[in-house]
Amino acid sequence: GGNTVSIVDLRARRRVGAIDCGAHRRPHGIAVDAAGAVYVLSERDGVMLVARAPLSGRVDQVQPTGGSGSHILSVVPDGTLAFSSNMRSATVTALFPAEP
Numbered sequence: 001g002g003n004t005v006s007i008v009d010l011r012a013r014r015r016v017g018a019i020d021c022g023a024h025r026r027p028h029g030i031a032v033d034a035a036g037a038v039y040v041l042s043e044r045d046g047v048m049l050v051a052r053a054p055l056s057g058r059v060d061q062v063q064p065t066g067g068s069g070s071h072i073l074s075v076v077p078d079g080t081l082a083f084s085s086n087m088r089s090a091t092v093t094a095l096f097p098a099e100p
Contacts, residue, residue, distance in 0.1 A: 001025055005040055019051045029073030037079055041070040050097055063100040065093045
């Protein structure tokens with residue numbers, strides 16, 4: 001039921017920051033594009049959060065998925081297209097982060 005996503009330096013094996021999802025709880029389905037932007041689904045709220053500069057700790061964009069129970073996320077490398085599987089509504093949503 002939390003509202004943060006930890007940023008971990010795998011080589012150093014330590015937490016180096018966190019993304020604050022604000023009022024959006026239960027982060028699921030985390031993906032990263034080739035530019036390093038982080039995409040997170042809020043399973044509770046049915047939104048995709050985008051943190052373009054994740055070490056800043058802030059979310060730059062919130063986009064509704066249109067589904068219920070948004071759970072798994074996939075993003076193409078250039079970040080122009082994302083897919084959210086929504087378990088409670090049994091749907092898949094195509095999301096366009098550059099043109100919400």
